[in-house]
Amino acid sequence: MNILIWGLGGKMGKIVKSIVDETEGLTLVGGVDKFADPTQFNVPVFRNAIEINTKVDVLIDFSRPDALTEILSYATSNKVACVLCTTGYSDEQENQIKEVSKLIPIFRSSNMSIGVNLMVELCKKAAQLLGNDFEVEIIEQHHNQKVDAPSGTALTIANAINEEFNNSKTFIYGRSSKNQKRDRNEIGIHAVRGGTIVGKHDALFIGQDEIVTIAHEAQSKAVFAKGAVRAAIFIGQNKEAGLYNMKDLIASV
Numbered sequence: 265m266n267i268l269i270w271g272l273g274g275k276m277g278k279i280v281k282s283i284v285d286e287t288e289g290l291t292l293v294g295g296v297d298k299f300a301d302p303t304q305f306n307v308p309v310f311r312n313a314i315e316i317n318t319k320v321d322v323l324i325d326f327s328r329p330d331a332l333t334e335i336l337s338y339a340t341s342n343k344v345a346c347v348l349c350t351t352g353y354s355d356e357q358e359n360q361i362k363e364v365s366k367l368i369p370i371f372r373s374s375n376m377s378i379g380v381n382l383m384v385e386l387c388k389k390a391a392q393l394l395g396n397d398f399e400v401e402i403i404e405q406h407h408n409q410k411v412d413a414p415s416g417t418a419l420t421i422a423n424a425i426n427e428e429f430n431n432s433k434t435f436i437y438g439r440s441s442k443n444q445k446r447d448r449n450e451i452g453i454h455a456v457r458g459g460t461i462v463g464k465h466d467a468l469f470i471g472q473d474e475i476v477t478i479a480h481e482a483q484s485k486a487v488f489a490k491g492a493v494r495a496a497i498f499i500g501q502n503k504e505a506g507l508y509n510m511k512d513l514i515a516s517v
Contacts, residue, residue: 265496266291266318266319267291267320268320268322268324269281269292269294269296270295270324270327271325272294272307273295273299273300273304273305276349277326277327279489280324280493283486287493289497290496294308294318295310296309296311296327297309297310297327298311298312313335316338322345322346322347322496322500323335324347324493325347326349326350329352329353332350339368340368345371345500346369347371347499348371349488349492353416365507366506367505368505369499369505369508371496371499371508372507373491373495374415375463375488376490376492376495376510377463378487381510383478383480384420386478387421387467387478388428390467391429394471396429396448397472398470399470400425400433400451400452400470401451401453401454401467402414402421402451402452402466402468404417404453404454404463404466405456405464406462406464407462414455415455415463422435422453432449433450436451436453438454462481462485464481464482465481494513495508498513
C-alpha cells in the first residue's frame with residue numbers, strides 16, 4: 265500500500281513517517297510540504313499536488329485546514345483514499361468533506377487515539393445514566409503552539425454527550441463574557457494552552473455532592489500517529505466511497 269503524507273515536515277508528519285517506515289506492507293512514496301527541506305528526507309518532497317508524480321493509495325493529512333481544498337481536489341482526481349487528521353475545519357469545510365466522501369473513501373476523526381475514542385463512548389454512557397441531574401463541563405489542555413480552540417476532540421466529546429440529550433444543550437465557551445448563573449442546559453467547554461502539553465481532556469459530570477470525571481491524557485504524539493496509520497490500513501483495503509471514522513475501525517477489529 266503506497267502512502268503519501270501531507271504535512272511531512274511537521275512534527276506529526278515526521279512521527280507518521282517513522283511508523284509507516286516500520287509497518288510491514290506499507291511504502292512511503294513521498295510527502296507534500298512546501299516548507300520542508302527535501303534534503304532531510306529519504307523520499308520525494310513535493311511542494312504542491314501538481315508535483316506529485318507517483319502512484320498513491322492512501323493520503324494521510326496532518327497539515328492545516330487551508331490545505332483541504334487542494335487535498336480533496338488531488339484525491340478525487342486520482343482516486344486516492346484520505347485519512348484527514350487535521351482539526352479546526354469550518355462548517356463549510358466539513359460539508360465539503362461530506363460531499364467528496366460520496367466519491368472517494370475518507371476517514372475523518374478529530375482525534376486518532378483509540379483511548380480518546382473509548383473516552384467518548386464512556387461519556388455517552390455517563391450521560392445516559394446520569395441525565396439532567398448532572399451538569400457537564402469539559403476542560404481541554406494542549407501545548408502553546410496549537411492554533412484552534414477549543415480542540416476538535418473537546419467538540420467531539422461535547423457533541424456525543426449532547427446527542428444523548430437530543431441536542432438540547434447549548435455550548436458555552438468559557439464564562440468570562442457571562443456574568444450570570446449557570447443555565448442547566450449548558451455544556452461548558454474550556455481551553456488551556458501552555459508549554460508542551462500533548463493533549464489532555466477531562467469531562468466532568470457534576471451533581472449534588474458528587475462529581476464523576478472521565479479523563480484521557482496523551483503522553484506522546486505517537487498515539488495519534490499510530491491511530492492514523494491504522495486508519496490508513498483500514499481505509500485502504502478496498503473500501504467503497506464513504507465517510508468513515510474511528511468507530512468503524514474499532515468495529516472492524
